Amino acid sequence: MDRRTYLKSGGGVLVGGLLAGCSGGDSGGEATTTTADTETETETEVTADPTATTETAEATAEPTVPETVVIGSDIPYRPFEYETTSGDLTGFDVDIAAAVFEDQLGIDYEFQPTSFDSIIPSLNNGNFRIIMSAMTINDERDEEVDFSDPYFTAYQTVIVREDSSISARADLEGETVGVQKGTTGAGAATGLQEEFGGDLSINEYDQINGAFQALLNGQVNAVINDNTVNAEFANEQDGVVFLKGDGVAADSDQDAPPYLTLTIESYGIAFREDDDEFLERVNEALATIRENGTYDEVYSEYFAG
Structure with a gap:
């Protein structure tokens, strides 16, 4: 297979026993029988075949290392x-x-x-x-x-437009920042919002490209995201730069990048x-x-x- 191809549709995928371990049912040892003549219920012990149970478990379990x-x-x-x-x-x-x-x-x-x-x-x-x-x-x-x-080691960082009036961390107060939903960048933005007493607006986007486009369009004044992904965008896009300043990386024992770092993270x-x-x-x-x-x-x- 071409190792650089991928599944472009998320539905209906059955690969290497991926979904086999997701099904299941009640495995109780008792069954209930109803007698029509007496309209009473009696409970009958059901003896399971241990061999069949083992085979079923083996058939439904995911392999340790899938194909x-x-x-x-x-x-x-x-x-x-x-x-x-x-x-x-x-x-x-x-x-x-x-x-x-x-x-x-x-x-x-x-x-x-x-x-x-x-x-x-x-x-x-x-x-x-x-x-x-x-x-x-x-x-x-x-x-x-x-x-x-x-x-991998990463940092949450801030990028802004080069012509922006934002030149330091404190300048973010009262501004609008863009983040991707569910990310630690969104978490870092929330932390800044709390630091500023709520005086920071956060726009969330399904994908980071949405936040980047919003920055170019002037819908947000900064984007908070992983340093390497921000760097990839800033290097390809004229007029976008990292926000400078000391941060958590500068306060740590490791070499700090030459821009503001809000967090140190591991992937x-x-x-x-x-x-x-x-x-x-x-x-x-x-x-x-x-x-x-x-x-x-x-x-x-x-x-x-």
């Missing part, structure tokens, strides 16, 4: 996952998926486009096996899913909470591609430095 793993992802989110002009899927997450699943685990993979604000419920409903979507690991999400070991691959064995295998694969230099090769293809 094809379906990956939920919010697309487009350049440079992590996005379509080329020819319609192929590419990006940092896509190449890391190739290294982990094809090269290390020897299985196929497919990306399934999914709205980010509903991506965790979709995972837990069995619509796909995992999430790879530049997803930040945090306590709130960790209550609903399990995460792999971190595979992880999300799994359903009952998928421990597959998660362990993926963690092993992630460790291997870091050790053998593959991770650095992929990183250098998409990010400078």
